[in-house]
Amino acid sequence: MIRRWIVPILIALAIGALAFQVTLMATPGTLMALAMNRLTTLGPINHFAHTATPTPADREIVRTSPDLAYSPCPFDLSGGPLLINAVPVAAPYWALSIFDAQTNAVFVRNRFEAQDRPFRVAVIHGGQVAPPGYEPVRVDGARGIAVIRILVADPASFPAIDAARRASTCRIG
């Protein structure tokens, strides 16, 4: 009787190991897609949504830092390259980061690397080409999230930071 179950049990173990690995591999892409959908409730896709520093009511992304003001731009490159114009703000720290659909950070530039100067990047995939004047950032897949983080050391500084960050843009070009 036990012999009849040996092969099926071995198959079950193999299928279990496969299902374990497939689930792990599918998780980042699935959660990223869900996060993108949630972020589009804050604003249109391919545009920055300038949010206040996170509070317990904000659940679009878990474990955000309440010290940072986030400006996420969920993007879809199926209509062309995503052109980002990043403008410095007067804050102790700010950075632009770009994540692909598998949650890999493909680009990070902070204020010190940018030397507090504006910079322009074009997020591209496949055969897309960056327009002149834009630094190309190539991603796997057409979707992802770009986000500007700004340290708000003092809540009183937030209105000025909020006004200044709106000069940064994110659009399909």
Next chain:
Amino acid sequence: MSAALNRRVVTDALHHRALLGAPHKDPNGMKPRLRILFCITIGALIGTGVAIRTVRAGALSTNRAIGPWQTGSDFATARAGAQTRAIIALRGLLALPAREARYYAAQVDDTGNRLDGHCRYRVTGGQLPARWWSLTLYDNTNGVLVANAAGRYSYNSAGLRASEQDRWQIVVAPRPVGAPPPGAQGRHWLPTGGIDRFDLTLRVYLPAGGGTTNLTREQLPSITKEDCA
């Protein structure tokens, strides 16, 4: 001898009928194909379930334990393993790579006991080899900030007084702490909201050495339980 012979005859007959394709009832009450299908289904369900449980039980930083703190250095990179990537996607989507920020998470105090929102802890630290740092309290069950009347969810080094940079102290407790003794450094309050389980995340931005090395036990803050309600 006779019983053994009978069993052999019956077994041979069953094999013979199976080879001929004649239908027979499985002694276990399940046909071979059904048995394999059953095992495939069970295997897939268990494998998926264990993966989900593993990801849900994983901490934001799981590669290395340093005192009560856990950390990892391969966030947001293609070289991270599937399990790390899945846990980070759940626990800290959009986490930055190590050269930009290092994450240290604590679910326990210095003695290894789970952080309890009904208790009072003293978190003590000093300067860290980085551009700036922040300490944030989260609900351990869902990773969201904990509501409190003070509207205080974290402290960061840029918000501390210059005199506190070398040695700072934050009281993590459900209720406000009293005024510090005369001449003592200010004691900051990080509310737990009285929840059952919380965790602390120390973010260290632009760490020295490009984030390739971990902070030491001496550099990382201590988490000391004072009492419980």
